[in-house]
Amino acid sequence: MPIVYVARRLLMAVPTLLGVVVFIFVLLRVVPGDPIAMMIPGEATPQDIANLRAVYGLDRSIGEQFVIYIGNLLRGDFGESISVKQNVLSLVLDRLPATFELAFVAMVMAIVIGLSFGIIAVYWRRRWPEYAVDAANAIALSLPEFIWGLILILALSVMWPLFPISGRIDPVQAADFKTQFYLFESLLTGRLSLLREVLEYMFLPAVSLALPLAAVIARVLKTSLMEGIGQDYVLLARVKGLSPLRVLLRHVLPNALVSTITITGLHFTFLVGGTVLVELIFSYPGIGNMLYGAAINRDLPLLQGVTIIFAVIFILLNLLIDISYTLVNPRVRLA
Amino acid sequence: MNVLDIQNLHVAFTQRGRVTPVLRGIDLSIEPGRICGLVGESGGGKTMVGKAITGILPEDARVTAGRILFKGQNLVDLADKERRQLLGRSIAMILQQPTTALNPVLRIETQIVEVLQRQMGLAHQAARARALDLLNTVQIRAPERVLRQYPHELSGGMCQRVVIAIAFSCQPALIVADEPTTALDVTVQFEILRLLKILQRDFGTAVLFITHDLGVVANLCDRVSVIFGGRIIEEGQTADIFTAPKHPYTSALMAASPRHDQPEKGLHPVPAQIVGQLWREIEDYDRARSS
Numbered sequence: 290m291p292i293v294y295v296a297r298r299l300l301m302a303v304p305t306l307l308g309v310v311v312f313i314f315v316l317l318r319v320v321p322g323d324p325i326a327m328m329i330p331g332e333a334t335p336q337d338i339a340n341l342r343a344v345y346g347l348d349r350s351i352g353e354q355f356v357i358y359i360g361n362l363l364r365g366d367f368g369e370s371i372s373v374k375q376n377v378l379s380l381v382l383d384r385l386p387a388t389f390e391l392a393f394v395a396m397v398m399a400i401v402i403g404l405s406f407g408i409i410a411v412y413w414r415r416r417w418p419e420y421a422v423d424a425a426n427a428i429a430l431s432l433p434e435f436i437w438g439l440i441l442i443l444a445l446s447v448m449w450p451l452f453p454i455s456g457r458i459d460p461v462q463a464a465d466f467k468t469q470f471y472l473f474e475s476l477l478t479g480r481l482s483l484l485r486e487v488l489e490y491m492f493l494p495a496v497s498l499a500l501p502l503a504a505v506i507a508r509v510l511k512t513s514l515m516e517g518i519g520q521d522y523v524l525l526a527r528v529k530g531l532s533p534l535r536v537l538l539r540h541v542l543p544n545a546l547v548s549t550i551t552i553t554g555l556h557f558t559f560l561v562g563g564t565v566l567v568e569l570i571f572s573y574p575g576i577g578n579m580l581y582g583a584a585i586n587r588d589l590p591l592l593q594g595v596t597i598i599f600a601v602i603f604i605l606l607n608l609l610i611d612i613s614y615t616l617v618n619p620r621v622r623l624a
Numbered sequence: 625m626n627v628l629d630i631q632n633l634h635v636a637f638t639q640r641g642r643v644t645p646v647l648r649g650i651d652l653s654i655e656p657g658r659i660c661g662l663v664g665e666s667g668g669g670k671t672m673v674g675k676a677i678t679g680i681l682p683e684d685a686r687v688t689a690g691r692i693l694f695k696g697q698n699l700v701d702l703a704d705k706e707r708r709q710l711l712g713r714s715i716a717m718i719l720q721q722p723t724t725a726l727n728p729v730l731r732i733e734t735q736i737v738e739v740l741q742r743q744m745g746l747a748h749q750a751a752r753a754r755a756l757d758l759l760n761t762v763q764i765r766a767p768e769r770v771l772r773q774y775p776h777e778l779s780g781g782m783c784q785r786v787v788i789a790i791a792f793s794c795q796p797a798l799i800v801a802d803e804p805t806t807a808l809d810v811t812v813q814f815e816i817l818r819l820l821k822i823l824q825r826d827f828g829t830a831v832l833f834i835t836h837d838l839g840v841v842a843n844l845c846d847r848v849s850v851i852f853g854g855r856i857i858e859e860g861q862t863a864d865i866f867t868a869p870k871h872p873y874t875s876a877l878m879a880a881s882p883r884h885d886q887p888e889k890g891l892h893p894v895p896a897q898i899v900g901q902l903w904r905e906i907e908d909y910d911r912a913r914s915s
Contacts, residue, residue: 415683521724524680529739529790530712533704539738543729619729619774 295608302604309600310593314358317589318351324371324587345371358593367597368590372583377594381576385598386469387457388564388575394472394491395498395560402499403506403553410507411514412537422507429504435566438497442570445493452493455572458486494571502553502560509552513545520544547618554610558603625696627798627830628654628677633690635672635681635854646672646685647854648909654847656797657828659821661845661862663835663877665894669854670834674800677832678717679707694798713743716791718820720803722784726775733771736790743794758789762819781812788820795827802834817844838881842866850874853906872898 325341342348346357361368367377410422432440446454457463458471465483468474472491475484517523518541526540527533565577572578576595583591615621635647646669654660664670675681677692677699692699694715699707719725726735733755740751752771759767762785775783784804791799804820805813821844824831833845841848841862848865850858850873858871869875876894 519682521719521721522727524675525717525719525725525787525790526727527680528678528711528715528717530708530710530743531738532708540727540730544727547729617729620776 291612295612298608298611302608305604306597306600310359310362310597311355313593313596314355315351317592318354322587324589327587328371367594370583370588370591372586372588372591377590380579380591381594381598383469384574384576384579387471387573388568388577390470390472391491391494391568391573391575392498392561392564394488395495396502396557398495398499399502399506399560402503404510406503406507407510407514407549408537408542410511411518411541412534414515422511426504426508429500430508432501434497434501434560434563435570437500438494438567438570441493441497453490454493457490457574462486494567494573497567497570498560498563501563502556505556506549506553510545510549513548514541517541517545543617547614550610550614550617554607554614557610558606561599561602561606626653626693627656627695628652628832629691629693629696630673630677631691631693633673633676633692634688635669635676635685636688637682637685639684643688645688645854645910645913647676648906648913649690650851650854650856652832652849652856652859654798654830654832656830657824658846659824659831659833659844661833661835661841661848662851663838663841663848664851665836665877668851670836670851671802672854673851674717674802674832674834677798677800678711678715679704712739712796713794714796714798716794716796716799718784718787718791718799718801718804721807722780722787723775723807725787726783728775730774731771732773732775732778732786736771736786736793739790739793754793755789758793759786761792761823762786762789764789779812780808781816784808784812784816785819788816788823792823792827792829796829798830798832799824800832800834803836804833805840806835806837820844838878850877852902855906855909857902873902 324345325338325347329338329341339348346354349357358368365378367381369375370377370380373380406422406425410419413419429437442454445451458466462483465480466474471487472484475481475487514537518537520541523536523540526536531539564575565580567573568575568577569581576598580592580595580599582588583595630650630652633647633650633652634645636643636645638644650669650673652660652662652673662670662673672681672685676687677694679699681687687700690700694710697710699710702710726732733752736755736758737748737751740746740754741748744751744754746754755771756767759770764770764782764785770778770782770786775786778786788804791801801820805816808816817840820831823829833841835841845862847860848862849856850865850871852873858865858869858874860870865874866878869878873894876892876898879892880894882891
């Protein structure tokens with residue numbers, strides 16, 4: 290039963306999350322860098338510093354700090370940000386929709402581009418479309434997403450100003466939204482001009498994130514499709530007199546998707562990781578950008594909070610990938 | 625008129641500009657409603673004959689000369705679209721491995737219905753009803769359940785029955801059966817052969833039966849062609865071939881088949897000098913053609 294399966298997977302995620310919490314907590318306290326030093330003015334006395342450390346509980350041993358932190362976490366309290374002086378959970382939840390929408394759009398783009406390029410390359414194999422796709426793949430794969438971000442800004446915002454360079458929406462229009470889900474809200478309320486605006490802001494960061502993933506999907510799919518076309522069941526499908534396109538889409542593709550999802554599944558989580566730098570480059574107000582700010586300011590509670598949220602996203606994404614895997618492969622049952 | 629007339633068929637692989645012939649002037653005919661055996665050892669080219677007829681040669685292989693006449697129509701220079709009108713409807717195929725011949729991610733229903741929809745122009749409901757009939761015809765119990773199942777939920781014998789159902793679905797004039805029982809165990813093999821024979825007779829279908837199993841040929845086929853190195857070295861009525869083989873290779877091939885009723889006979893490989901002689905003839909043939 291899928292529900293039982295999902296419940297079990299979520300239960301299994303608890304130790305993983307605990308591991309993440311312990312790891313990030315200890316790591317942040319053994320690496321050099323002091324959050325207090327980042328916030329005090331130059332004329333502060335040692336006594337001031339000691340007082341401030343006590344306020345944030347940093348004067349206690351790591352063990353003690355950890356017990357207190359875990360206790361608070363279990364009550365849903367992620368602590369208060371040192372640099373912004375606000376509740377970490379509400380800060381993160383406020384920014385999360387922006388990152389969620391960006392990653393969502395990027396993934397849809399990557400899937401659409403990756404699938405169509407892979408299919409095109411195989412349908413017109415040994416002809417120019419295949420070579421064009423191979424070349425495009427090589428170029429897209431050779432650069433990481435943040436370099437693509439810079440290239441796209443230079444080309445499509447600076448030299449040829451088609452898209453806004455930074456941000457998520459014109460600040461004036463931000464007031465029009467009731468929720469932080471700009472994309473979904475404008476879509477559901479049917480405000481198409483606003484939707485267009487949101488998409489224009491999102492386009493360049495989403496493309497930078499999508500390109501490397503799309504190339505991976507296209508390449509793996511192409512290989513899987515090529516392997517598939519020699520299979521017996523494909524020969525039999527051809528002997529049924531089906532058109533080459535139907536043979537490819539109905540018989541070869543579903544089987545190729547099985548291995549493609551297995552191999553590219555991990556890369557979807559890379560895309561989420563990639564949001565950190567891409568959001569930074571495009572000054573996109575998501576949690577990736579916030580993570581960077583928290584790291585610069587040694588804002589321990591905020592760093593921990595964002596990291597835990599990232600871990601939760603990774604776990605849910607992996608679960609989603611495994612579920613989609615079973616949807617395309619009837620030989621695997623959820624158990 | 626013959627259902628199938630293969631005349632001087634040549635097929636060759638081209639890899640990095642190197643041409644390797646696999647079929648060297650095959651001649652083969654099948655009359656309507658007859659079963660013709662194509663016998664030979666591995667690598668002899670028998671599967672290539674089947675693939676050439678159904679137009680599923682590997683991508684680096686192609687017909688370099690000759691004609692494949694199906695009811696007088698040359699399949700070799702037929703446009704893909706016209707060929708697809710014939711495939712499934714007039715020419716069908718049964719493959720060696722039933723478990724890999726069915727698509728693992730599609731339900732049995734889809735795999736039978738799609739050919740009925742495409743070739744007979746049936747609506748989905750009508751096609752489904754016809755699929756049920758077909759599964760009954762190939763003696764599958766609980767056909768309703770089987771329609772909803774995936775290939776991995778069926779045994780090899782059941783899968784082969786489904787493949788046979790697909791092959792006969794549009795009552796084709798010709799079925800190419802490429803070692804349809806080789807991958808099955810002996811008891812299932814017998815049932816499948818009997819089923820094939822019954823359906824072939826009922827529908828009046830001509831069958832090209834490709835195999836290395838001479839015992840099966842003796843029981844099933846009206847005529848036999850023996851293939852070696854991409855050439856037909858002997859052809860005739862099954863009874864004649866078995867009682868009085870003209871080519872030493874044919875006799876050697878028959879002597880090589882183990883006989884359960886004569887265990888004292890032992891095992892006899894085909895003598896090396898016969899094979900060597902055949903290969904010399906083939907080399908001469910290739911030289912003569914290329915010069």
